[in-house]
Amino acid sequence: MTPYLPSLFGGMLLGASAVLLLVVNGRIAGISGIVGRLLGGYQVPANIAFVVGLMAGPLLYAATYDRYPAVTIAAPWYLVLASGLLVGIGTRMGSGCTSGHGILGLARFSKRSFAATATFLAAGIITATTMGILR
Amino acid sequence: MTGLSYARLAVAFLSGMIFGFGLSLSGMVDPARVLGFLNLASGHWDPSLMFVLGGAVLIAVPGVMLQRRMKKPALDTRFHLPEKSAVDTRLIVGSAIFGIGWGSAGFCPGPAVSALSIGLPSVPLFVVAMAAGMILHDRLLTRKRL
Numbered sequence: 001m002t003p004y005l006p007s008l009f010g011g012m013l014l015g016a017s018a019v020l021l022l023v024v025n026g027r028i029a030g031i032s033g034i035v036g037r038l039l040g041g042y043q044v045p046a047n048i049a050f051v052v053g054l055m056a057g058p059l060l061y062a063a064t065y066d067r068y069p070a071v072t073i074a075a076p077w078y079l080v081l082a083s084g085l086l087v088g089i090g091t092r093m094g095s096g097c098t099s100g101h102g103i104l105g106l107a108r109f110s111k112r113s114f115a116a117t118a119t120f121l122a123a124g125i126i127t128a129t130t131m132g133i134l135r
Numbered sequence: 136m137t138g139l140s141y142a143r144l145a146v147a148f149l150s151g152m153i154f155g156f157g158l159s160l161s162g163m164v165d166p167a168r169v170l171g172f173l174n175l176a177s178g179h180w181d182p183s184l185m186f187v188l189g190g191a192v193l194i195a196v197p198g199v200m201l202q203r204r205m206k207k208p209a210l211d212t213r214f215h216l217p218e219k220s221a222v223d224t225r226l227i228v229g230s231a232i233f234g235i236g237w238g239s240a241g242f243c244p245g246p247a248v249s250a251l252s253i254g255l256p257s258v259p260l261f262v263v264a265m266a267a268g269m270i271l272h273d274r275l276l277t278r279k280r281l
Contacts, residue, residue: 007183010161011190017153018191019198024146026208027215029154031245036269049144050151054245055252057155058164069159071250072167073257075240084247084261086236088268091244093276094229095217098243099154101230102188107195108216115222116230123234128173131239 018104021050030100032091094120143210155249161187164250166241173238 018029025046031054038047062068073080091097094116096105101120105113158164162183171181207213237243242261250258 004183004186007161007163007186008190010157010159010163011187012194013153013157013160014187015191015194015198017150017157018195019201020146020153021150022198022208022214023202023205024209025143025150026211026213027147028217029150031154031243031248032269035244035248035266036273039266039269040273045140045144046147049147051248053148053151053153054155054249056148056152057157057249058159058252060152060156061159064156068253069162070165070167071253071255071258072165073240073242073255074167074170075257077257077260080240080242080257080261081264083236083240083242084264085268085271086232086239087243087247087261088236088265088270089272089276090229090231090233090236090268092229092269092272094226094231094233095219097233097245098237099245103191103195104199106188106192107199110217110220112217112219112222112226116226119227119230120234120237123231124173124238125175127235127238128170128241129175129238132170132174132176 014099014103015107018099018107022104028100028104030096030104032087032097033095033100036092090120139210146210154245157191158246158249161190163187164246164253166246168241169237169243169246170241173241 021027021029034047034050037043038051058069075083096113096116101113101116106117162168168181168183171177172184202214240261244265247258247261247265251262
C-alpha cells in the first residue's frame with residue numbers, strides 16, 4: 001500500500017482541482033476539451049490560464065521536492081507522432097479523455113463517461129499489452 | 136475585463152496548477168508508469184493508475200454532490216456541463232481510437248501538456264500531433280459543435 005500513497009494523494013489532488021473548477025467557475029476539468037476549445041478559439045483566456053497552470057504544476061513539484069518528476073518516453077518518434085494524432089482525433093470524437101470522462105464523468109455517474117472510460121481503458125490495455133508482447 | 140473574469144482566470148490557473156502537481160506527485164505524468172499499468176504482460180504490473188483514479192473520484196464525488204446543491208457556480212451565472220446523455224457510436228469509436236493512441240506511447244492529454252515544461256523533445260512532438268488530430272477532427276469529421 002505505502003508505495004501507492006503518492007499515487008492516491010496525487011489522484012486526490014486531481015479530484016480537488018476538478019472540484020475547484022466545477023464549483024467556482026462552473027466548468028468541467030477535461031483536458032482534451034480545454035485544449036480543443038483553445039484550438040477552436042473558444043474561451044481562450046480561461047483555457048490558456050488553465051494550460052499554463054497545468055505546465056506550472058511539475059515546476060511547483062520540482063520546487064517542492066527538489067527534483068523533477070520522472071518522464072520516460074520509450075516510444076520512437078514516429079510512434080509518438082502517430083499516438084498523438086490518434087489521441088487528438090479520438091478524444092474529440094469521444095468528447096473527452098481520462099480527466100473529463102475518467103474523473104468527473106465517473107463522479108457525475110454519467111452513463112456516457114462509464115462507457116467511454118471502459119472503452120479507452122480496454123483499448124489502452126489491449127494496445128499496450130500487445131505491443132509489449134511483440135517488442 | 137471585469138474583476139470577476141480576472142478571478143475566474145486566477146481560479147483556472149490554480150486549478151491547472153493543482154492538476155499538474157497532482158499528475159507529478161501521482162507519477163502519471165510519466166508515460167512509463169502509465170504503460171506499467173496498461174501493459175499486463177510486462178512481468179511487473181504497476182497498479183498505481185487505479186489508486187490515482189480512485190483517489191480522484193473519491194474527492195470528485197462529494198464535490199459533484201456539493202455542485203448539485205448549488206444554483207450556480209461561485210463565479211459564473213450557470214454551470215457549463217455536458218448535455219448529451221446517449222451512448223452513441225461516435226463516443227465508443229472515439230474512445231477506442233483514443234485508447235489505442237494512449238496505449239501505444241503512454242500519453243494522454245493532461246500529462247502530455249503538463250510535461251511540456253519538463254523539456255523533453257518527444258513531449259512537444261506528441262502535443263503538436265495531438266493538436267493536429269484535434270483540428271483535423273473538428274474541421275473534417277464533425278459539424279462544428281464544441
